[in-house]
Amino acid sequence: MCELLGMSANVPTDIVFSFTGLVERGGVTGPHKDGWGITFYDGKGCRSFKDPLPSCESEVAKLIKNYPIKSKAVISHIRQANSGGVCLENTHPFTRELWGQNWCYAHNGQLSDYKEVLQPTRFQPIGQTDSELAFCWMLDKISQRFDAMPKDTQLLFDFVRSLGDELKALGVFNLLLSNGDYIIAYCSNNLSWITRRAPFGKATLIDTDVVIDFHEETTPNDIVTVIATRPLTNNESWHIMAPGQCVMFKLGEKVHEFVPQVSEKAS
Amino acid sequence: MCELLGMSANVPTDIVFSFTGLVERGGVTGPHKDGWGITFYDGKGCRSFKDPLPSCESEVAKLIKNYPIKSKAVISHIRQANSGGVCLENTHPFTRELWGQNWCYAHNGQLSDYKEVLQPTRFQPIGQTDSELAFCWMLDKISQRFDAMPKDTQLLFDFVRSLGDELKALGVFNLLLSNGDYIIAYCSNNLSWITRRAPFGKATLIDTDVVIDFHEETTPNDIVTVIATRPLTNNESWHIMAPGQCVMFKLGEKVHEFVPQVSEKAS
Numbered sequence: 174m175c176e177l178l179g180m181s182a183n184v185p186t187d188i189v190f191s192f193t194g195l196v197e198r199g200g201v202t203g204p205h206k207d208g209w210g211i212t213f214y215d216g217k218g219c220r221s222f223k224d225p226l227p228s229c230e231s232e233v234a235k236l237i238k239n240y241p242i243k244s245k246a247v248i249s250h251i252r253q254a255n256s257g258g259v260c261l262e263n264t265h266p267f268t269r270e271l272w273g274q275n276w277c278y279a280h281n282g283q284l285s286d287y288k289e290v291l292q293p294t295r296f297q298p299i300g301q302t303d304s305e306l307a308f309c310w311m312l313d314k315i316s317q318r319f320d321a322m323p324k325d326t327q328l329l330f331d332f333v334r335s336l337g338d339e340l341k342a343l344g345v346f347n348l349l350l351s352n353g354d355y356i357i358a359y360c361s362n363n364l365s366w367i368t369r370r371a372p373f374g375k376a377t378l379i380d381t382d383v384v385i386d387f388h389e390e391t392t393p394n395d396i397v398t399v400i401a402t403r404p405l406t407n408n409e410s411w412h413i414m415a416p417g418q419c420v421m422f423k424l425g426e427k428v429h430e431f432v433p434q435v436s437e438k439a440s
Numbered sequence: 441m442c443e444l445l446g447m448s449a450n451v452p453t454d455i456v457f458s459f460t461g462l463v464e465r466g467g468v469t470g471p472h473k474d475g476w477g478i479t480f481y482d483g484k485g486c487r488s489f490k491d492p493l494p495s496c497e498s499e500v501a502k503l504i505k506n507y508p509i510k511s512k513a514v515i516s517h518i519r520q521a522n523s524g525g526v527c528l529e530n531t532h533p534f535t536r537e538l539w540g541q542n543w544c545y546a547h548n549g550q551l552s553d554y555k556e557v558l559q560p561t562r563f564q565p566i567g568q569t570d571s572e573l574a575f576c577w578m579l580d581k582i583s584q585r586f587d588a589m590p591k592d593t594q595l596l597f598d599f600v601r602s603l604g605d606e607l608k609a610l611g612v613f614n615l616l617l618s619n620g621d622y623i624i625a626y627c628s629n630n631l632s633w634i635t636r637r638a639p640f641g642k643a644t645l646i647d648t649d650v651v652i653d654f655h656e657e658t659t660p661n662d663i664v665t666v667i668a669t670r671p672l673t674n675n676e677s678w679h680i681m682a683p684g685q686c687v688m689f690k691l692g693e694k695v696h697e698f699v700p701q702v703s704e705k706a707s
Contacts, residue, residue, distance in 0.1 A: 215492075220490045275529075
């Protein structure tokens with residue numbers, strides 16, 4: 174499995190605090206030694222930093238920790254390989270252009286018996302992972318369903334969630350997907366999120382001995398949502414997502430959510 | 441105008457020496473202050489480092505200078521904006537996936553009256569530059585002409601060169617284009633290249649006080665071609681390309697070349 178990290182904010186915000194926690198999971202507190210990547214949006218542009226080296230040893234990860242790049246939308250991933258070798262082309266996040274927008278994607282989980290089902294045409298995988306194939310398949314489906322970014326984002330949200338359900342049926346599919354404006358999080362078994370806003374307090378990372386006082390780092394109007402495979406702090410209240418749950422964020426705020434009905438049998 | 445830099449090599453090679461010279465042109469010896477980027481291929485994958493800041497002040501450029509990333513194919517660009525604002529989405533190199541390959545592109549020059557002519561459909565620009573629009577148009581044309589990477593690379597070379605001719609007719613179009621295996625260089629008015637192989641000697645950068653002894657940095661089998669807008673060293677013999685000239689490199693070796701006939705009138 175892997176670790177996902179996403180951020181949506183209403184002002185350009187640095188993700189160094191959360192990334193510092195995540196990086197520890199790449200070879201220190203976690204077994205995710207098979208590369209890592211992070212994509213920062215800046216306007217319509219985005220830039221990805223990737224390394225097939227473990228994040229805890231990576232010179233590029235050190236740069237990210239020491240040189241805060243502020244962004245309103247970030248997706249990051251550290252990898253424990255299960256499908257596809259350890260190499261740059263198999264390193265998340267993956268990006269493609271659709272409708273003149275940068276789409277960025279990271280996946281935690283593993284799919285089975287997917288090769289017959291996932292046969293994209295317009296978007297082709299470059300590497301060998303099930304993850305990138307599923308991304309290409311999703312973008313194929315999205316580009317077939319919509320000619321352009323739909324003005325009613327509920328339509329996009331519902332469609333992406335339905336694709337998430339299809340992929341979840343093939344195995345484990347925890348998803349972060351963004352076009353820079355929106356981040357969609359789909360939970361198969363492990364995904365959690367927190368929205369921080371005034372009054373800001375202190376937070377303590379679980380994975381390394383770091384405390385941050387967000388009150389000193391923010392203004393009263395800041396709204397920052399962080400999404401992660403597992404909660405990154407041990408003194409805050411995270412939303413733990415249910416299987417099949419899907420959330421869409423914009424500028425730090427939740428704009429759409431789907432919570433699956435729990436059947437009586439399962440409750 | 442901008443500065444282009446490309447490298448094709450038969451062994452993973454670091455480009456720190458040439459990049460050090462190029463970076464000086466981004467605000468010290470040259471006026472190219474409007475951002476820079478560099479893309480390194482590694483297998484089928486590639487990673488781009490970009491910054492809308494001047495390269496001579498960029499923390500990310502410092503990383504590239506201090507942490508040599510070895511690659512067999514590199515494309516780099518520093519920008520002096522003429523079309524499109526100074527922002528990340530307008531920063532070269534641009535990348536797109538075609539045929540499950542990473543295609544990477546950088547352009548030096550400026551086009552006029554192009555909006556009626558360049559109307560790509562499958563590939564859409566994300567930023568506002570004429571450069572990215574021309575890239576999308578080229579990939580559109582290439583994807584319409586070939587269903588997959590042609591086995592006979594002469595066909596691809598000839599087709600890309602013909603597209604270069606069309607774009608050159610719209611203004612100034614110096615091009616570097618790569619899929620990781622090949623680098624195609626098309627000259628509109630300023631492009632030069634050099635192939636270094638044994639016996640290696642010393643080289644002195646024009647733009648900053650750096651000398652390198654390639655003999656100490658290489659093995660006798662290494663073949664490394666560097667392509668740049670203007671020669672980067674002052675004690676070596678560079679090939680200065682003619683308008684309309686086009687060259688394709690693989691693993692440091694020239695594999696295809698087109699030299700336009702000089703008419704008697706012009707000679």
